[in-house]
Amino acid sequence: MFPLILLYLVLTIVRPQEYVPALIGVPVLPVVLVLAFMAWLASASKTYAAPQFLILPVFLVVIMTSQVVNGWFGGAFRQLNQFGPTVIAFFVLAAACTNLRRLVISMAVMVLCTSxxxxxxxxxAKTGVGxxxxxxxxxxRIQYVGIFNDPNDLGLLFVANIPLSVFLSRHGGPLGRLFWLSCTALLLYGIKLTNSRGAMLAVLVVCxxxxWYRRGAMVAGVLGAIGLVGMKMLSSRMQDLDAGEESANGRVDAWYEGLHMFTSHPVFGVGAGNFTEYNPLTAHNSLVLVLAETGFVGYVLWLAFVCYSFWMMLSVLRFKPEPADDAEQLTAWRHEKPVALTLLLTLCGLFAAAFFLSRSYMVVVYLIIAMVTGYYIGARQRLPALRSFNLASQWWRWVPAAMGSIVGLFALVAVLLKTVG
Structure with a gap:
């Protein structure tokens, strides 16, 4: 199971099946995923011990339903074909990452592929063609094949892998440190070449x-302001970072249209994949895209799926072993904290970039959350005192959380539109 899901990870990121002549047209990716899924079904290590394992399949059903209620029954099967593999990949990778060694290997494979x-x-950038x-x-701006053809998507991938490469640099001795730090430098330079403002801001968010975690909010705020000035000096597109700039203005208009789609179709939205049927420009915001296309029902599920991942990593960082705990448990907790911090920073970078991009259904998002989910399940096995998450007793909190975030989106758009005007 584990080698197959790693191969799937490689094929998803490097995508040789889209440019190597011998592989073009061969269904390599789905075949590998099916084999990994079959191995997962036969494996004793499969698990469902986290709310995400229930939320994600239900979210898939809602995506399909959003098409049906908007009058396109065939769209339900299309969404099953498009998003179903992502759900399968999530289940398999999450099960594999409960083991800490396998998690680190998965991190390494992801960083290597991204490098x-x-x-x-x-x-x-040097020759004009890759x-x-x-x-x-x-x-x-640089770009790649397939799902990374957009420079912004490429930048998002680079940002998400920077915390992973820094974490790996702290293991493996001097040569290992040099190698992984070189990968970090490659990713940072790659972000510069994408010239993606969202990715650059996401790097700033990660730092x-x-x-903030190490020195407090005040120091983070001061250094963040300095970092923003530095980025504006390094990037021509960052110098145009203004609500009135043409690109930003178009995004704000798209957010407004997305919120209007929600108010006109509040329960199941306008249908997954249908945003551009109502507006020529995509949402350029993952929250607005889910809200507009899947309505309140889908938005609550997606928000819970994402927020549980942050909550899990914060739970590890805030965990305090009891004085009565043995030395082995205390040592285990100290080993878990750097991993949890790394994954939390990865999530911060990923969703900081996703706030400016329409990447609500992008497979990379779900693969990273699979690593987070699997890690937390394993952490609870290693630290039994860690809190458990039970959707049956916690589902109610996501409804007011979703309502509050929607009000926040309306307020943000109103302010930005006023600024533009």
């Missing part, structure tokens, strides 16, 4: 969250 894309981007045959964009 390959960064090297491709550097070659592309080994995939993909050219740089008209504006000189700010780390400083």
């Amino acid at each position: 390959v894309l960064a090297v491709h981007g550097i070659l592309q 080994w995939t045959g993909v050219l740089t964009g008209a504006d000189g 700010g969250c780390y400083v």
Whole structure:
């Protein structure tokens, strides 16, 4: 099971099946996923000990339902075909990552694959074309094949892997440290070449969250302001970071239209994948996209799925072993904290970038949350005193949380529209 899901991870990120002539047209990715799923079904290590295992399949049903209630029955099968594999991959990878060693290996594979894309981007920036045959964009920004053809998506992937590569640099001796820090430098340079403002802001968020955790909010705020000024000096697109700038103005208008779609279709939305049927520009915000396309029902589920992941990592960091606990448990907790902090920072970077992108259904998001979920299940086995999460007794809290966040989105858009006007 584990080698197969790792292979799936490689194929999902590096995507040789989309540019290697011998693999083009061969269903390599679905075949590997089916084999991994069959191995998972036969495995004794499969688990459902986290709310995400229930939320995600229900979210898939809601995505399908959103098409049916909008009059397209065939759309339900289309969404099953598109999002169903992501659900399967989540289950398999989460089960594999309950083991700490396998989690670290999964991190390493993800960073290595992402570094390959960064090297491709550097070659592309220097020569105008990468080994995939993909050219740089008209504006000189790097891109890749498939789901990473958009420079913003590429930037999101780079940001999410930076905390992982820094974590790996702390293990394996001097040579290992040098290697993983080199990967970190590659990813940072890759972000610069994508010239993605969302990715650059996400790097700032990751650094700010780390400083906040170590030094407090005041220091994080001061260094964050300095970092923002520095980024604006380094990037021409960051210099245009203003609500009145044409690109930003279009995004605000898209957010407004998305909220209008929600108010006109509040229960199940306008249907998954249908945003651009109502607005020429996509939402450019993962929360607005889910809210508009799947309505309140889908939004509550998606928000709970994401927030449980943050909550789990914060629970490990806030965990305090009882004085009566033995030395072995105390040592185990000290080993768990760096892993939890790394995964929390990864989530912060991922969703900071996703706030400016329509990536609510992107497979990379769910693979990272699978790692988080599997890690927490394993952490509870290693630290039995860690809190458990039970959707049956906690589901009610996500309804007011969703309502509050929706009010926040309406308020944010209203302020931005006033600023633009």
